[in-house]
Amino acid sequence: ILxxxxxxxxxxxxxxxxxxxxxxxPSSNFYALHWYRWETAxxxxxxxxxxxxxxxxxxxxxxxxxxxxxxxxYLYIKGSQPEDSATYLCAFxxxxxxxxxxxxxxxxxxx
Amino acid sequence: DxxxxxxxxxxxxxxxxxxxxxCKPISGHDYLFWYRQTMMRGLExxxxxxxxxxxxxxGMPEDRFSAKMPNASFSTLKxxxxxxxxxxxxxxASSLAxxxxxxxxxxxEGSWLTVV
Numbered sequence: 424i425l426x427x428x429x430x431x432x433x434x435x436x437x438x439x440x441x442x443x444x445x446x447x448x449p450s451s452n453f454y455a456l457h458w459y460r461w462e463t464a465x466x467x468x469x470x471x472x473x474x475x476x477x478x479x480x481x482x483x484x485x486x487x488x489x490x491x492x493x494x495x496x497y498l499y500i501k502g503s504q505p506e507d508s509a510t511y512l513c514a515f516x517x518x519x520x521x522x523x524x525x526x527x528x529x530x531x532x533x534x
Numbered sequence: 535d536x537x538x539x540x541x542x543x544x545x546x547x548x549x550x551x552x553x554x555x556x557c558k559p560i561s562g563h564d565y566l567f568w569y570r571q572t573m574m575r576g577l578e579x580x581x582x583x584x585x586x587x588x589x590x591x592x593g594m595p596e597d598r599f600s601a602k603m604p605n606a607s608f609s610t611l612k613x614x615x616x617x618x619x620x621x622x623x624x625x626x627a628s629s630l631a632x633x634x635x636x637x638x639x640x641x642x643e644g645s646w647l648t649v650v
Contacts, residue, residue, distance in 0.1 A: 455635035466537065466641040467577075467625070474635055512577060516636030520589060521567065526576030 427515045429525035436503050437533055443499045444528040446513030450494030457514040457522060458487055458498055467512065470498075503532040536560070540626050540642035547649055552614040555645045557626030558607055564631050567639065568601055568611050571623040583609065616649045623647070 428447045436442050448456060455474045461467035471480040476491040484501045500507055510529045514522040539558040547553055559566045568580040581591040583603045591601070598617070603609040613620055623644040629637045 457636060457638075461571075464643070466643050468641070469638045472635065472638065514636070514639075516634065518590075520565070520584065521579055521582055522636050522639055523579065524569075524577035 427513060427523055427525040429511075429513060429528050431528060432526065433529040433531070435531045435533065438504060440503050440532075441499065441501045442503055442530065443497050444511065444530075446496045446498070446525055448494050448496070448513070448515045450491060453491045453494075454516050456489060456496050457516075458496070459512040459514060459524075460509050461512060461527070462509040470511075498528075500530070503530070505532045505534050508532045538626055538628055538640055538642035540624075540645050542645055543643065544646045545648070547616055547647070549617055549649055550615045551649075552612065553616045553620075553647060553649075555611040555624050555626075555647070557609045557611070557642060559609070559626070559628030560640055561607065562630075563628035563640070565629045565637075566603060566609050567625075567627040567629075568609070569625040569627060569641075571625060571644070577625070580611070613647075616647075618649045621648045 430445050457472050458470040459467045460470050471487050473489040478489040480487050487498045489496045508531050510527040512524050512527045514524045517523045541556045565584055567582040570578050570580055580593045581601045582589055586603045599613055601611045623646050625641050625644045627639045627641040629639045
């Protein structure tokens with residue numbers, strides 16, 4: 424069974440704080456790691472697809488790094504804003520036909 | 535271009551009733567997925583289709599759940615009879631061919647189901 428773990432489960436920060444959370448995945452047979460963002464009452468949307476060890480991707484104030492040898496990815500948010508409040512999900516391709524998602528990190532940013 | 539369209543957006547039903555959730559994938563996408571989001575288990579894959587054919591239904595919780603895809607533009611997920619523990623957000627999603635690195639999945643806005 425493919426195990427994709429995310430921590431922490433939830434996080435509450437103040438506006439302006441920078442924050443980060445972790446996705447752990449099997450390091451063997453690695454092909455890619457996906458990050459998604461889900462704002463309640465909206466569709467989950469893709470943030471990044473990361474494929475190379477040492478990869479770093481950035482989208483505005485959100486960035487992600489990848490370590491395939493040790494099997495983890497970090498997602499960073501610099502200067503969190505209330506609109507960043509969402510659940511952040513990572514996903515791992517399994518069997519070439521589907522993505523297996525972690526349980527997500529729920530971020531709440533208070534003004 | 536329209537995204538994945540799901541209906542109903544919200545459904546409250548009584549235990550024992552049949553629930554049917556509907557999905558229209560993005561035109562041209564080969565894959566259709568049904569996921570369920572709960573606090574305890576996160577986003578679980580229930581079943582997925584490739585070119586309208588069910589490929590893997592190992593995530594379907596039990597016989598009360600069934601899914602169909604009669605054509606490339608429509609799929610249903612049915613729960614009969616429904617139970618309170620089925621309360622969750624049910625997402626439909628579609629994508630192009632997945633491949634080794636996994637292709638981006640496009641989600642609908644979800645169907646929020648409450649069984650009382």
